Amino acid sequence: MEQQILGFFEASDFLEHEVLRPLSHIRPGWELFVDPTTDRYKDEEGTFAWLFNHLITRISKSTPPDKYHDSEDRLAEHVQTSLNWKISKHRGIWRNASGHRLTPNDYLVTLEQGGFKIDGIEDLIAAASGRVHAALQYGQRHFDDMERGHQVILAGVLAAILYHWDPIEPEIRKLEV
Template sequence: MINMKDFFRNSNLLDCLALRQLSHIKGNWELIWDHENEEYESEENSYAEEVNQLIEELGLVEPPEKYHVNEDGLAEYVIANLNWEINKVNGRWVGAEYALILEQGGFHDIDETNLILAAAGRIKAAMDRNQNHFDDMEQSHQKMLADVIAIILYHRKSP
């Protein structure tokens, strides 16, 4: 199993890339690493507790080899149920911003199962390429993982 806590440990970029976009929900988007407890420090109006729980949850799942299958399922839901005119061309979804496709598809993703598996798969893919910490990821993959994390947290805060 992947040590997700090490992957996200004391990140300088996770809060900026994943949580700032959710600041309209919780204004305190910055994370502080608690070295003694080895987790993000819980603060009022912060995502720290949710991030810690998500990191724990990611550590419990078996990352899929092909995480795009989980993301494709969300896109296919958007096509079938929201009638979006998107399609996959040469392995990429076109017709709308990819993160928006995943966000909208995520409304039907019970317990964010596909999003969790996609995130775990993206982390495994990064580690397979010796990118062993969130801050060390290739930039476009790092941004997409941050978006997936933000989408998970957003859906968990949505009524």
């Protein structure tokens, strides 16, 4: 399964555009290069390459939750209670104060903000892992093959993780040594 997940994240302009370009205000180098000797993204200054490789490895070695929506629900519940956002879940769908389904952007902002809770990043990683494993179960072997709605949410979750990891990259690197 680990190799399948690594393959899921093989180089793709679309993957970089969806996950890394939204973070270009933090690190301008959102277009990555693949190192032909390792088949991984080349660690270059001003990019998220090292963190993205680290994230892909974490996902490839993780056991997905039985229900990845549970991880996402914990993040949304944190935002609901701790930040007093007027959102609620009805029949499995998160809704805003007026009862309308959260737009994909609003849902992603909710998950990103939920990532600030203790263990929030772990919930984000579990959600990403669950979404990747679900895609593979449905025969979607690469990010580019995903159904568009799920692709948007996965890209946003991955970007949220990288956003949270950005300020602590030096500490994460030390743990990898």
